Amino acid sequence: MRPALLAAMLSLVPLPIRAEEVVVFAAASLKTALDEVAARFTAETGHQVTLSYAGSNTLASQILRGAPADLFVSADAGWMDEVAKDGLVRTRADILGNRLVLIAPSADAPPVRIGADTDLPALLEGGKLAMALVDSVPAGRYGKAALETLGLWDDVRADVAQSDNVRAALALVATAEAPLGIVYATDADAEDDVTIVGEFPADSHPAITYPAALLKGAVDDADRAFFDTLSGSMARAIFERHGFLVIG
Incomplete structure (x- = not known):
C-alpha cells in the first residue's frame, strides 16, 4: 500500500x-x-x-x-x-x-420532638452525644448552632463526644458507643445501624x-x-x- x-x-x-x-x-x-x-x-x-x-x-x-x-x-x-x-x-x-438530624443506634428508639423543651440529658442517660468538632467541622458547627438556638447547648456541652468528621461521629452511634448523635440526614441514610429519631428545625441553624x-x-x-x-x-x-x- x-x-x-x-x-x-x-x-x-x-x-x-x-x-x-x-x-x-x-x-x-x-x-x-x-x-x-x-x-x-x-x-x-x-x-x-x-x-x-x-x-x-x-x-x-x-x-x-x-x-x-x-x-x-x-x-x-x-x-x-x-x-x-x-x-x-x-x-x-x-x-x-442537607438536613440536620438526631440519631440513635436502635431501630426501636422512640421519636424525639426537638425543641426548646427537649430534655437531652435525660435522653442520653449518662452517655455521650456524638458530634463532629463543634468549632471547626461544618456538621459540628451546625449542630452546636442548633443547640444554642434552642437553648440546649449548656445542658449537654459537657456530654459531647467530638470527632474529626461527621462520619466518625456517625460511627460512634452505629457501634452503640454513643446513645445519640447529631449528623446530616444523608449520613444516617448511608448507615444501616442507626435510626433518625428527630430532625432539627431548619431555622435553628444556618442553611x-x-x-x-x-x-x-x-x-x-x-x-x-x-x-x-x-x-x-x-x-x-x-x-x-x-x-x-x-x-x-
Missing part, C-alpha cells in the same frame, strides 16, 4: 482519548454519593477520579498549604471562602443542601450548603468536566437518591 494512502486511512481512525486524573478533596458526608458519581464519571469518560475525604476544615487547611487538589467540595461556605481568599479558586458553585470549586491548580479538561458533572443530571439523580437537596 502506498504510504500516502496508508497515512490517509490512518487519519480516519479516531485516536484514543488520553485518560487524565482528577483529584477531588471532599467533605466526609459526601462519601457514599460522591463515590457513585465518580464511578459513573470514570465509566463514561475513562478519566480516573481520586477522592480524598475528611472534615472540610482539614481539607481547606491542606489546600492552603499547597496540597495538589483539582476540586474542593466543602460542607459549608466558610471554609470555601478561606480557600478563595488565598486566590486558589478558579470558579465555584453551590450544588447541594447547610455545599459549594464546589474548580481550583487554580486544575489544568486538565477532565477537571472541568468533573466539575460540570457535579451539577449535571447524572449527579443530580444520585445525590437526590442519597437524600441531598440539590440546588439549582
Whole structure:
C-alpha cells in the first residue's frame, strides 16, 4: 500500500482519548454519593477520579498549604471562602443542601420532638452525644448552632463526644458507643445501624450548603468536566437518591 494512502486511512481512525486524573478533596458526608458519581464519571469518560475525604476544615487547611487538589467540595461556605481568599479558586458553585438530624443506634428508639423543651440529658442517660468538632467541622458547627438556638447547648456541652468528621461521629452511634448523635440526614441514610429519631428545625441553624470549586491548580479538561458533572443530571439523580437537596 502506498504510504500516502496508508497515512490517509490512518487519519480516519479516531485516536484514543488520553485518560487524565482528577483529584477531588471532599467533605466526609459526601462519601457514599460522591463515590457513585465518580464511578459513573470514570465509566463514561475513562478519566480516573481520586477522592480524598475528611472534615472540610482539614481539607481547606491542606489546600492552603499547597496540597495538589483539582476540586474542593466543602460542607459549608466558610471554609470555601478561606480557600478563595488565598486566590486558589478558579470558579465555584453551590450544588447541594442537607438536613440536620438526631440519631440513635436502635431501630426501636422512640421519636424525639426537638425543641426548646427537649430534655437531652435525660435522653442520653449518662452517655455521650456524638458530634463532629463543634468549632471547626461544618456538621459540628451546625449542630452546636442548633443547640444554642434552642437553648440546649449548656445542658449537654459537657456530654459531647467530638470527632474529626461527621462520619466518625456517625460511627460512634452505629457501634452503640454513643446513645445519640447529631449528623446530616444523608449520613444516617448511608448507615444501616442507626435510626433518625428527630430532625432539627431548619431555622435553628444556618442553611447547610455545599459549594464546589474548580481550583487554580486544575489544568486538565477532565477537571472541568468533573466539575460540570457535579451539577449535571447524572449527579443530580444520585445525590437526590442519597437524600441531598440539590440546588439549582
